[in-house]
Amino acid sequence: MTTTDSRTTDRKPAQIVDMSWDPITRIIGNLGIYTKIDFANREVVECHSTSSLFRGYSVFMKGKDPRDAGFITSRICGICGDNHTTCSNYAQQMAYGVKPPRMAEHITNLGEAAEYMFDHTIFQDNLVFVDFCEAMVKATNPGVLARAEQTAAPRGDVHGYRTIADIMKAFNPFEGEVYKEALKVSRVTREMFCLMEGRHVHPSTLYPGGVGTMPQPNTFTDYLSRLMRVIDFIKKAVAMNDDVFDFFYEALPGYEEVGKRRVLLGCWGAWQNPDVVDYRYQSMNEWGKAMYVTPGIVVDGKLVTNNLIDINLGLRIMLGSSFYEDWVNEQPFVTHDPLGNPVDMRHPWNQTTVPVPQKREFDGNYSWVMSPRWFHQQTGEHLALDTGGGPLARLWSTALSGLVDTPYIKATGSSVRISLPKGDQLPETTLEWHIPKWSNTIERDRARPYFVAYAAAMALQFLEEAMGLLRAGETKVFENFEVPDEAIGCGFHEAVRGVLSHHLVIRDKKIANYHPYPPTPWNASPRDIYGTPGPYEDAVQGQPIFEENGPDDFKGVDIMRTVRSFDPCLPCGVHMYMGKGKTLSTVHSPTYGANHG
Amino acid sequence: MTTQSGTTEVRGEPGRAEERNGIDEIHILWISEGMSCDGDTVSLTAAGQPSIEDVVLGLIPGLPKVNLVNKVLSPSLGGEDFLAPYRAAARGELGPFILVIEGSIPNQNIIEGDGYWTSFGNDPETGQPQTLNWWIDQLAPKAWAVVAAGTCATYGGIHAMAGNPTGCMGLADYLGWDFKSTAGLPVVNVPGCPIQPENFMETLVWVLQHAAGAAPPPPLDHMLRPQWLFGKTVHEGCDRAAYYEQADFAEDYTSPKCLVKTGCWGPVVNCNVPKRGWMAGIGGCPNVGGICIGCTMPGFPDAFMPFMDEPPGGTLSSMVIKPYGAVVRRLRGITNVMVNHEPKWRHNKRELTSGYDPRWRA
Numbered sequence: 034m035t036t037t038d039s040r041t042t043d044r045k046p047a048q049i050v051d052m053s054w055d056p057i058t059r060i061i062g063n064l065g066i067y068t069k070i071d072f073a074n075r076e077v078v079e080c081h082s083t084s085s086l087f088r089g090y091s092v093f094m095k096g097k098d099p100r101d102a103g104f105i106t107s108r109i110c111g112i113c114g115d116n117h118t119t120c121s122n123y124a125q126q127m128a129y130g131v132k133p134p135r136m137a138e139h140i141t142n143l144g145e146a147a148e149y150m151f152d153h154t155i156f157q158d159n160l161v162f163v164d165f166c167e168a169m170v171k172a173t174n175p176g177v178l179a180r181a182e183q184t185a186a187p188r189g190d191v192h193g194y195r196t197i198a199d200i201m202k203a204f205n206p207f208e209g210e211v212y213k214e215a216l217k218v219s220r221v222t223r224e225m226f227c228l229m230e231g232r233h234v235h236p237s238t239l240y241p242g243g244v245g246t247m248p249q250p251n252t253f254t255d256y257l258s259r260l261m262r263v264i265d266f267i268k269k270a271v272a273m274n275d276d277v278f279d280f281f282y283e284a285l286p287g288y289e290e291v292g293k294r295r296v297l298l299g300c301w302g303a304w305q306n307p308d309v310v311d312y313r314y315q316s317m318n319e320w321g322k323a324m325y326v327t328p329g330i331v332v333d334g335k336l337v338t339n340n341l342i343d344i345n346l347g348l349r350i351m352l353g354s355s356f357y358e359d360w361v362n363e364q365p366f367v368t369h370d371p372l373g374n375p376v377d378m379r380h381p382w383n384q385t386t387v388p389v390p391q392k393r394e395f396d397g398n399y400s401w402v403m404s405p406r407w408f409h410q411q412t413g414e415h416l417a418l419d420t421g422g423g424p425l426a427r428l429w430s431t432a433l434s435g436l437v438d439t440p441y442i443k444a445t446g447s448s449v450r451i452s453l454p455k456g457d458q459l460p461e462t463t464l465e466w467h468i469p470k471w472s473n474t475i476e477r478d479r480a481r482p483y484f485v486a487y488a489a490a491m492a493l494q495f496l497e498e499a500m501g502l503l504r505a506g507e508t509k510v511f512e513n514f515e516v517p518d519e520a521i522g523c524g525f526h527e528a529v530r531g532v533l534s535h536h537l538v539i540r541d542k543k544i545a546n547y548h549p550y551p552p553t554p555w556n557a558s559p560r561d562i563y564g565t566p567g568p569y570e571d572a573v574q575g576q577p578i579f580e581e582n583g584p585d586d587f588k589g590v591d592i593m594r595t596v597r598s599f600d601p602c603l604p605c606g607v608h609m610y611m612g613k614g615k616t617l618s619t620v621h622s623p624t625y626g627a628n629h630g
Numbered sequence: 631m632t633t634q635s636g637t638t639e640v641r642g643e644p645g646r647a648e649e650r651n652g653i654d655e656i657h658i659l660w661i662s663e664g665m666s667c668d669g670d671t672v673s674l675t676a677a678g679q680p681s682i683e684d685v686v687l688g689l690i691p692g693l694p695k696v697n698l699v700n701k702v703l704s705p706s707l708g709g710e711d712f713l714a715p716y717r718a719a720a721r722g723e724l725g726p727f728i729l730v731i732e733g734s735i736p737n738q739n740i741i742e743g744d745g746y747w748t749s750f751g752n753d754p755e756t757g758q759p760q761t762l763n764w765w766i767d768q769l770a771p772k773a774w775a776v777v778a779a780g781t782c783a784t785y786g787g788i789h790a791m792a793g794n795p796t797g798c799m800g801l802a803d804y805l806g807w808d809f810k811s812t813a814g815l816p817v818v819n820v821p822g823c824p825i826q827p828e829n830f831m832e833t834l835v836w837v838l839q840h841a842a843g844a845a846p847p848p849p850l851d852h853m854l855r856p857q858w859l860f861g862k863t864v865h866e867g868c869d870r871a872a873y874y875e876q877a878d879f880a881e882d883y884t885s886p887k888c889l890v891k892t893g894c895w896g897p898v899v900n901c902n903v904p905k906r907g908w909m910a911g912i913g914g915c916p917n918v919g920g921i922c923i924g925c926t927m928p929g930f931p932d933a934f935m936p937f938m939d940e941p942p943g944g945t946l947s948s949m950v951i952k953p954y955g956a957v958v959r960r961l962r963g964i965t966n967v968m969v970n971h972e973p974k975w976r977h978n979k980r981e982l983t984s985g986y987d988p989r990w991r992a
Contacts (some may be wrong), residue, residue: 111672160702247886509884
């Protein structure tokens with residue numbers, strides 16, 4: 034599956050060294066990376082990724098009141114819990130046959146927009162960018178830093194930094210100007226979130242059937258005034274990221290190979306259009322296409338489908354390397370979808386989770402996570418889709434589909450145009466994100482600040498529409514419902530780091546089955562029964578090493594950049610094993626700079 | 631901390647009148663590898679009063695120098711470099727440290743044979759994942775103070791609900807409720823799902839001031855919570871409590887009124903969030919329209935489920951207050967009409983009718 038070409042025609046005898054990092058820092062959750070690196074040919078030849086946490090949501094939710102699902106599933110994730118609540122409420126609304134009032138959709142959309150802005154900002158500027166900051170580049174690529182000091186920043190008129198190195202310095206942890214400002218921006222955006230959803234990160238005002246947030250003028254003015262305070266920061270962030278990433282391609286020819294894989298992107302869509310959505314399964318294709326981020330599956334740069342019904346029916350949860358019993362011999366919960374299409378036994382609706390804790394064996398079972406795949410009917414492949422960390426797939430699918438056309442956002446078929454209003458320093462600005470040549474580490478990271486801008490632009494539209502409804506007296510935010518004796522539902526949404534779906538089966542007014550599928554199992558899944566590796570494997574295996582350090586003081590920054598570009602969020606657990614065992618000539622674990630402070 | 635300024639050495643901290651006999655430098659070893667969502671670490675970054683960077687950069691007077699070791703915020707690349715202080719602490723070779731645990735503590739004893747529920751790094755001997763439980767067993771007895779961040783770590787939380795497969799619990803359940811740190815402190819519990827950012831920072835700063843010798847230990851209640859934060863109920867600080875007094879209840883969520891009939895447990899939950907807001911005074915569940923689901927409580931979540939139904943006690947108390955509330959609301963309505971009138975002497979006619987008398991004596 035990997036597209037990595039052999040970069041050198043004259044390969045040297047391999048010098049393989051074992052390198053591991055466990056736990057990985059500056060991500061959410063628990064992840065370890067185990068690699069074998071060929072220092073003679075400067076590439077990663079093998080990699081295992083492991084995360085070890087099982088909590089059992091699908092197990093302990095059985096038999097509970099389905100209305101509790103949104104409150105419970107928020108606790109799956111401590112940085113994007115609200116995405117789970119929102120997705121759960123989408124699934125419940127389908128099961129209960131209830132459509133929230135339009136105002137409730139706007140409030141939910143505004144909350145989610147604030148979440149995207151907060152989460153991408155803190156992750157990009159305070160976690161990811163430490164790998165690109167001056168201190169890190171000095172320790173890993175001093176030659177590149179020297180060049181950065183001599184390179185003028187092309188977009189300095191926007192962000193105010195003279196050289197590329199000046200930008201890198203501004204991202205030094207706890208001391209850099211932008212690092213500190215990003216923490217503050219992450220707080221202002223969380224205040225915006227709290228205005229809509231009550232608190233962060235586990236929201237208190239989201240219910241199936243609507244919200245509890247009172248739409249008053251100050252609800253929206255308080256949000257708008259904060260949004261305008263961060264709008265220039267967002268414009269500058271895009272410019273700084275573009276400058277640094279363009280510089281990396283230029284300073285390190287071949288850097289596009291880092292973290293590159295075949296374009297296999299999935300996006301499940303974000304922000305319902307309140308005028309179109311009715312949460313009926315039968316019309317899911319129509320209201321899915323009306324979302325303000327278009328769902329879609331992109332294979333080799335082409336759109337395979339953006340029909341949520343196809344997307345739903347193609348879901349397959351595989352085993353092969355995980356600590357669970359298989360459920361193929363259980364009774365299915367759902368044999369046909371509401372349209373009469375057959376539902377596979379490996380679909381989340383029919384999944385049963387039976388944990389079997391056991392020893393970690395990299396050549397056997399080594400994972401608390403399963404392997405989600407998407408079955409491509411035309412080719413018969415079970416595709417290991419990735420999310421590109423979230424923004425890359427969202428922008429790519431939206432750009433290709435060409436459906437989104439709002440006052441501030443326009444999808445053109447090959448790009449997405451984002452217009453942001455005047456701020457206190459910078460004029461009205463139109464940013465354009467173009468579909469890139471590669472699905473790689475840098476493009477995953479580059480897409481992130483663009484999506485912050487996208488979320489800000491959408492927030493402006495939701496604010497205007499919500500204020501319009503408010504002034505017209507349309508302030509109802511909740512629609513009552515009865516929990517049916519038997520029902521099924523599914524919700525599709527974009528968590529911050531990518532695809533999120535919840536699948537619910539109700540029997541006797543209780544949860545009979547509930548399976549959430551967050552982005553990280555997609556991105557970091559282990560090999561399935563067909564031996565298909567997960568996305569991390571493609572991305573890391575065969576990637577070149579550009580770090581200037583040798584085995585003795587190796588930091589692995591190129592590998593870490595790739596891993597972090599996917600925005601790993603591991604409370605759902607990940608493991609992976611790649612490649613076939615190699616003979617080791619040296620064994621070494623990096624313990625650089627291990628001072629106790 | 632000193633900074634070079636020209637040729638003069640400047641002390642990084644203002645001089646104090648009295649000499650302290652406290653700790654000058656302390657580590658915070660934070661482990662979020664309990665069964666957690668990392669939501670408490672993320673919540674910590676929301677605090678502005680004080681912010682975590684203020685504490686780490688020494689901007690709060692009177693604290694020891696703080697070395698924070700936290701996976702999410704650590705500038706290190708990870709692995710053994712990141713684990714070094716934890717390993718040193720386990721060997722007893724690190725200076726005084728505060729151990730912060732985030733996440734529920736699983737029961738390893740129910741696993742037959744090999745396997746683990748959650749781990750943190752590896753056992754160097756076997757290469758197998760090192761269980762969280764091993765780390766707690768090693769570090770808690772050596773810690774200057776032990777802090778449980780969030781409801782999972784304090785009382786078990788969501789992952790410990792009925793029907794859970796992992797047998798998980800809170801830190802004090804694991805260590806024993808009579809556990810004492812080397813400084814003689816019990817486990818300091820800061821519940822909340824997640825922690826209210828400023829509640830946590832305030833508690834941490836108090837513990838640090840205690841370490842510096844500048845404050846007594848923080849006052850905790852019988853569930854080891856800071857008294858000043860959890861001594862009152864949600865209802866006692868709620869923006870909507872006055873509606874309750876007037877027996878004016880929301881029937882569904884499209885309402886600015888008291889939510890007790892739609893599932894709010896505020897009257898019996900120990901938490902200051904409506905009073906304090908969520909961050910910088912913004913938000914705070916019932917204020918904004920969110921029912922209180924009791925997320926700070928030892929009984930969370932099972933005692934409060936199903937969340938969206940009226941609490942059993944609410945039926946009786948709302949019935950009892952109905953006659954009083956109905957009368958009071960009516961009387962207030964009458965008075966309100968009265969005080970909505972200006973007095974009659976405010977006019978633009980040719981005579982003054984305010985009762986003004988220049989020679990008036992009492």
